[in-house]
Structures are given as structure tokens and as C-alpha cells.
Amino acid sequence: MKVKHIKLNGDRTIKDYIWEKPNNTEDQIVVKNIMSGICSSDVAMYTGKMNMLPEHMHGHEGLGQVVAVGKNVTGVKVDDIVATRGEPAFAEIYNVRDGEFVVVPEALPKYILEPVACAVNIADIVGKIKDKSVLIIGSGFLARVIYQVILYNNKTNDLDVVVVGNAYNEWWSSQGIVADDFVDNTYDVIIDLSDRAEEFNIDRLNNSGHYIMCAEKTTPNVDWAPFLWKNITVSCPSPRAKDFHDKMVKANVLVQKDIIQVDDMWAKGYSRDEAETAFANRASGIDKGRTYLTWQQ
Secondary structure: OEEEEEEEOOOOOEEEEEEEOOOOOOOEEEEEEEEEEEOHHHHHHHHOOOOOOOHHHOOOEEEEEEEEEOOOOOOOOOOOEEEEEOOOOOEOEEEEEOOOEEEEOOOOHHHOOHHHHHHHHHHHHHOOOOOOEEEEEOOOHHHHHHHHHHHHHHOOOOOEEEEEOOOOHHHHHHOOOOOEOOOOOOEEEEEEOOOOHHHHHOOOEEEEEEEEEOOOOOOOOOOOHHHHHOOOEEEOOOOOOOOHHHHHHHHHHHHHOOOOOOHHHEEEEEEHHHHHHHHHHHHHOOOOOEEEEEOOO
16 A cells, blocks of 8 residues: 655655555554654654664654554454554554554544653653652653653652753642752662763762663763662663553553643644644754644544
8 A cells, every 4th residue: 555654864854755555464453644743753863863764664653543453453443543652653554563552532642642651661660769869851741741650650749859951840840849950969760861971971870779761872981880880770661662552551541530641742733744844843942842743634
């Protein structure tokens, strides 16, 4: 089947082209695109900051309507709305493997669940934090959702959480947290959402601490000795983890129950024909919140 597809070129341009979608297998569903989120990694590929993935892997935050179901797939039917994890979510129609989608109630931006589930995954790695101090490097979408899930997981507001960043200051203030650009303390857990390589070499972790690296970094100059001598645990959470489907299921439930509130962070939608503008505005910082593409139905 020939379908429309958006490809990022790595030079601040995109290509609209026709892609030959493979037939779905018995273990896949076929999804007609409704919305696809523009992730920071998509923007990094658009600008050339991140290594380019193959064409068929562009876009991974999908929301669409099921148009076909493989005979081995259960729990979903034609016309259901599903949030998907995986590529190519910048295609008009694409296949999704069983275990990489969740049925959601409505086609609303808040049900683009892949980034929400990424935050759930990170918060679940942190787990119970009684008597632990936590530093979150970053204050945007992921940081907010991580914090909300940490509160849910720990069933208390009495947590020692410090945030570094300058996004959503009013929201953080409403949570009793002052987001700042500088910290000079040490912590039991660091959730590093930045792509700054220098964060590796800042001595902020206590002995037997936990460093959670949540963004791609490129540096040849990491000194791992302190991680060894201080018995630091390093985690690299990924949506390719075997239990990520469970995180999507949990994200779906928490969004429906309004425990995770993300409506105000999906800042703007663009039609797929405005993709060039959407990416340019994200890359230039015109759009501060998360953005998404809408596809004609």
C-alpha cells in the first residue's frame, strides 16, 4: 500500500513522499493516523543534532484509528482509537505490533501516550522515595509528569524533590517547588532529562545513589570513576523496555482519572501540511510546549 509519509532530512527541512507500507502480519494492527506528537528527538533529527534514523522509523508518538486487526491480536477491534509506541508515526497509515499500542477513549492530544508512558517508566524506576532526596534536571513536560507519578506512587506530598529548569515556573510554584537553574547540594536520586554531557561530571550524587539518564548525550570525556567508587547505580530508561506496554496501560488509566494532567502542555496542533512550520517553530523555540501534527480523516 502506498501512503503519505514525512521524512526528516537533518538540515532543517522535511520531505513529503510516498512510502510503500508493508502488509501487516498476523501479529499486527493497521492504524490510520489521527495525531502524531513531535518529540524532542524528532526535532534533534530535523536539525541534524541527532543521528538520522531510517526513513521508516520517523515519528514514534502516534494516535490513530484501527483499520485492520491481525488474527493473532486480541483486545482491539476495527474503529478503536489507539495510542501507539513505535514507528513510523509520521506515516498516514502504518502497522503496529501487538504489545505496542493501548486502546484509549478519545482522539485527544492528551492520549498521545508514548511520552506520558516514558515519564511513568522513569517515575516507576525511582519507586518509593521515603527518606530519599531527588533532583530532576529539567522542568518541562517529562519532568511534570514524572513528578505527578512520583506523588501518586508515594501517596504523599511530603517529598524532598528539587527541580532545575525554567519551564512552567508557575505550575512548579503551585506544587510548592521553586524551579531554579543552580543547585549546590547532593542527592540520592538524579533524574537527568537534559542532553548536556557536562552533567555526567558534576558530583551531585550521594554514595549508593541512583543516576537515571533520560536523554541522549554525546561526549568522549566521561569520568566514570566516581560512579564506581561511590557505588552509583545507572539506569537508562527506554520505551523499548519489555514492560513498556504496562507503562502505557498505567499512563492511560492515570490520564483518564486526571491523576496525570497534561492538557495544558500539548500547546499547539498543526495540520500535516504545516509540518515544516511545526518543526521550524519547535526548533527555534517559538513553540515552548509540546506540539503535534493532525492528519486528515
